[in-house]
Structures are given as structure tokens and as C-alpha cells.
Amino acid sequence: MKKFLGKNFLLDTETAKKLYNDFAKQMPVIDYHCHLPVEQIAGDINFENLTQIWLYGDHYKWRAMRTNGVDESYCSGDKTDYEKFEKWAETVPYTLRNPLYHWTHLELQRYFDIDEILNPDSAKRIFDECTKKLQSKEYSVRNLLRKMNVKVVCTTDDPTDTLEHHQKIKEDNFEIKILPAFRPDKAMNVDDAKTFNGYVNKLESVSGIPISNYQTFLQALKQRHDFFAAMGCSVSDHGLDYVYAEDYTDEEINAAFDNIRNGGQLSSEENLKFKSAMLNVFAIWDWEKGWVQQFHLGAFRNNNVRKLKESGPDTGWDSVGDFSQGQSMAKFFGKLDSTNQLTKTILYNLNPRDNELMATTAGNFNDGTIAGKMQFGSAWWFLDQKDGMTKQINALSNMGLLSRFVGMLTDSRSFLSYPRHEYFRRIICNLFGEEIEKGELPDDINWTGKIIQDISYNNAKNYFGW
Secondary structure, eight states: OTTTTTTTTOOOSSSHHHHIIIIITTTTTEESOOOOOHHHHHOOOSSSHHHHHOOOOOHHHHHHHHHTTGGGGGGSSOOOHHHHHHHHHHHGGGGTTTHHOOOOOHHHHHHHHOOOOSSSSTTHHHHHHHHHHSGGGGGHHHHHHHHTTTTEOOOOOTOOOOOHHHHHEEEESSSSEEEOOOOHHHHHHOOOOHHHHHHHHHHHHHHOOOOOSSHHHHHHHHHHHHHHHHHHHHEEEESSSSSOOOOHHHHHHHHHHHHHTTTOOOOOOHHHHHHOOOOOOOOHHEEEEEHHEEEEEEEOOOOOOOHHHHHHSSSSEEEEEEOOOOOOOOOOHHHHHHTOOOOOEEESSSSSGGGHHHHHHHHHHHHHSSSTOOEEOOGGGGSSSHHHHHHHHHHHHHHGGGGGGGOOOOOSSSSTTTTTHHHHHHHHHHHHHHHTTTTOOOHHHHHHHHHHIIIIIIHHHHHOOO
16 A cells, blocks of 8 residues: 555656656656735735635635635625634545545655645644744745746736836846736627626726727837736636637627717627627737737636625636637637637636537647647636546547647745645546556656656746747
8 A cells, every 4th residue: 555645646657757757757847827825925924824824815725624614704894814723624525536535645755745634633733833943034935936947927917017026026037027917898798788888997097008999009009018028928828618710890899989988888799799800809919919818718707696696706706617719719710820820729618528529629720830839728616636637638629639728837926825736636647657558658757758848847947938
């Protein structure tokens, strides 16, 4: 019997152990999509205790706690930090076979050298030891990134963000690249006139461009796109139900913009056409600059209306969606490709039924100009676990070239999430190692090791130009 989370965790063969320990383990980390709060990196802060770095804003843990019968006051509410941690420690033993059980104990091991299992009996000891370490300079957020051998981090930023914290990080000459990513979802969300108009007013203020019509709206957004590029940005991201690809005319989009600016609500058809137009504009701007565009597709968000009103968005009321994906993607990417304006693209899906769809759609638009130009991205959100990662890897292997894959990211708000890269690397080494020992792949450890190092780090470094 293997020791829990021992040296050979998730590694079932001697070949897998060699691939991980000799090739994957030492590779640096590129986190090309995450939600780390950049102001905390700029300030190089220390967290006061383990709850603040581990439980604040972590809706993965909150969902588990709620399911375990924990009151909301211990999740997003007003209980003390230690009271919240106690409830998490009570919940952890009940997370067996949930990825949270692995992640929790990997993070305790890798950051704090704690091998003890978290439960109500160990809670106080673990909380005190981790809190003491977190208050030391060695555990400032920049040193946490250094500890995990991180080389590049891309945060997620709205076009109206000033990027002042990114500027400070640059001025500090911090050796780890902390780069913005352009996330313009709010600029194309016309579901509610009041919310959209408030956003347009903010954009007008930040850009300094008076917005009187659709064309000046685009001018203001283009100014922000250019500003992001000047700040080192080369990545965009969109969080969508599905890719919007309705046919539209310029006259229709101009009229829709005027309507909503006057407080009117758009029809369903006008709404989809406006979003389609905006998505096409952003894609062309990304192509002009040689950026990588990312599409996170298929989340069914904010389902619990009562709890959404109490807690707000991004607090754990989302699920896997069942949106139709294929036809609109083919139409959207086909339109861009027909004019040779399709930039490097990464597709992420949240419904595992769409794995093969995503992998083959990416393959449709790989045109030989760039290795791995179109990517089927890593398992995301609810799929970011052993089974989900394995299914994504297998679909990509069967339908494309796994060897050109840009690998793992955290998609996390936590500075303690980087062991997920290790988790991914162990899984992929185990898959290769098992097939080598079965005779399904040649026993060429050096070539296979190179492929694993490429997936772990080199492919992303080359793909993004870092």
C-alpha cells in the first residue's frame, strides 16, 4: 500500500516515476490564466492567517462546506477567521474522493511542510503553525510565487482597469512576469441597460474619449486595448455561455447601441447580434497585435437567485451548462479564418460531453502557420480534477497533438493553488508511463521526457512568446 500523498502519489509504474522525477518535476510554471489579486502582488503582502489565504473568496471550499451543512456565516459571512477555519477542518474529512481533499493536503505539504491530515483534532495545530509562517517575510505573496518556481502570471483585468498595480510591479523589477489579460465581458454584456450604461460611463471616464455612439464606444475600447498592449498584455479572455456568431449589419449594431444608451432594452435577437459584433471586433484587434485569445465556454452561472442576492456573483452558485457549442464556433472561427484574421486561440469547455467537439473544432483551424495555433485548453473549473484532466488529455491525444499542448493553468484566486501544476504533471506522467510499460508506446524515455517537459512549460513559453 502506498503512503497517502507520498513521493509516488499518482505514479503507478516505474516509468511514470522516472518521467515525473527526472523530467517534469523541475520544470518552471507559467500560469497564463488566473484570477490572483494583482494589488496583493504589488504590495507583496503577508496574509494574517491561514483562513485569509485559503478560504477568502474560495467558492470551491464554500460549496463543500454548504453541502456539509455549514451555515453561510462560516463561508462568506461574518464569523471570525478561526471559526471559519474550524468549519473547514470539520468538512475536510467528508471531502474524500473530491479533489479538494488532494489539493488541501498537497498545499499543506508543499507550502508548509505539514504531512498531518486536516481534521477537527489537528485544526488548531495546523492553523497556528501555518499562520506563524504566513506572517514571516518568507511567506509574502511574491515569495510564495518564487517558492513554486513560477515564471509568468497572467491576471484577469477589465478594460477599464487602470493597471496601476501592474505598473508598480514593473517599477519594482520583480523578476516574475506579472502581466494583465484583457477580459472585456462587461463591454459586450447588454442584458441590462442600466448596468451596461454604467459601464460605458466608466469607460468614457477612464479612456478620456466622449462616447456618443457605437463608433466612439469602439474608439474608447480600442484605446484601452492599445494601453493594455503597452503594459505588456498579449492575452485576452472571454467567459461566455457559447461563442456568439449571429449575422448582423453595421446599421443594426449602431441602432442597438443607441437604443440601450437611451435606456431601452434590446430584444433577444438584438442582444445576440450586438454580442456577436463585439466578439468579432475583439478577435480582429487580437489578431492585429498577435495576441492569444481564450474562450471559457459553458458555465451556467448564478443559478440560486436567492443566494445570489445575498452573496453576489462568484460565490459558488454556478454549474456545468448544456449549451450548444459546435455550430457557432465553426461559424465564428470560419469567418475570421476566411479573411486570414484568426489569431492563436485556446478553447476551454465546462461540459465534458464537448471534449471531442472542442478538440476537433480546434483541429479545423490549425492551418500549418504555427505549431498548435488552435488549442483545446486544459480541464477547467468543475473538470479541474483527476478524472476531468484525464478525459481532456485523452480527447486531445485522440483528436489532435498532445505534444503541442500548452498545458496547465490555475484559474485560481489563491496563492496556494500552484500544486495543481504538480497534480497535472503527475497525471500526465502516469498516463505516458503506463502506456510505455504496456508496449503501447516505445520505451524512449528521453523523447517522452522531452514531450512532457514541453507540455509542462516549453510549449507555453514558445506559444505566448515569453
